[in-house]
Amino acid sequence: MAGVDHEEYVERVLAVVEQIPPGRVMSYGAIAEAVGVGGPRQVGRVMSLDSGGTPWWRVVRADGGLPDCHGGEALSHHRAEGTPLRASGRVDMAVAAWWPAEEEQPTTGSGSVGPL
DNA sequence: AATATGACTGTCT
DNA sequence: AAGACAGCCATAT
Numbered sequence: 001m002a003g004v005d006h007e008e009y010v011e012r013v014l015a016v017v018e019q020i021p022p023g024r025v026m027s028y029g030a031i032a033e034a035v036g037v038g039g040p041r042q043v044g045r046v047m048s049l050d051s052g053g054t055p056w057w058r059v060v061r062a063d064g065g066l067p068d069c070h071g072g073e074a075l076s077h078h079r080a081e082g083t084p085l086r087a088s089g090r091v092d093m094a095v096a097a098w099w100p101a102e103e104e105q106p107t108t109g110s111g112s113v114g115p116l
Numbered sequence: 117a118a119t120a121t122g123a124c125t126g127t128c129t
Numbered sequence: 130a131a132g133a134c135a136g137c138c139a140t141a142t
Contacts, residue, residue: 006139028124032138039138040124047123059123067123 004037012037013046016100020058022081024098025091027062034100058083064093 004012016034020026028040035043047056057074060066064086066074078085084092 029126032124039136041122041138042124044123045139056123061123062125 009035009037009042010046010049013043014050014054017047017054017056017059019100020055020098022058023083023096025058025060025064025078025083025093025096026098027060027093029062030097030099031059060091060093062093064091064096066090 012035013031016026016031026034028043031043032038032040043059047054047059050056055077057066057077060074066078075085075089077083078091084095086092
């Protein structure tokens with residue numbers, strides 16, 4: 001770890017997740033990069049520990065697939081928030097992909113960032 | 117201390 | 130497109 005306590009890590013991950021605006025999503029790996037500590041699995045672990053109050057459904061896999069464990073529930077939230085969904089029932093990562101620092105976003109240039 | 121597991125990711129076949 | 134394989138980091142047994 002990069003010198004952050006367990007609580008600090010959780011707080012940091014949740015902070016990033018809560019920064020995700022409605023209609024946007026972030027992959028586990030992206031959050032791990034944003035936090036700069038741990039890996040995608042640790043982010044997923046924090047989500048599993050989350051009891052509520054956190055928009056966990058805005059956190060998706062790198063391929064845009066929603067967490068298998070909760071599936072339909074996340075999909076309902078996405079439809080309610082107007083998240084760009086693909087015909088396959090997955091999130092359209094080409095449009096919904098988001099990054100806390102859009103100016104340094106690794107995938108800039110396709111207009112896939114900024115308020116919808 | 118070692119092995120197994122998990123709300124993951126990326127590459128190769 | 131789909132499955133196999135390896136890499137990754139922390140917790141549980």
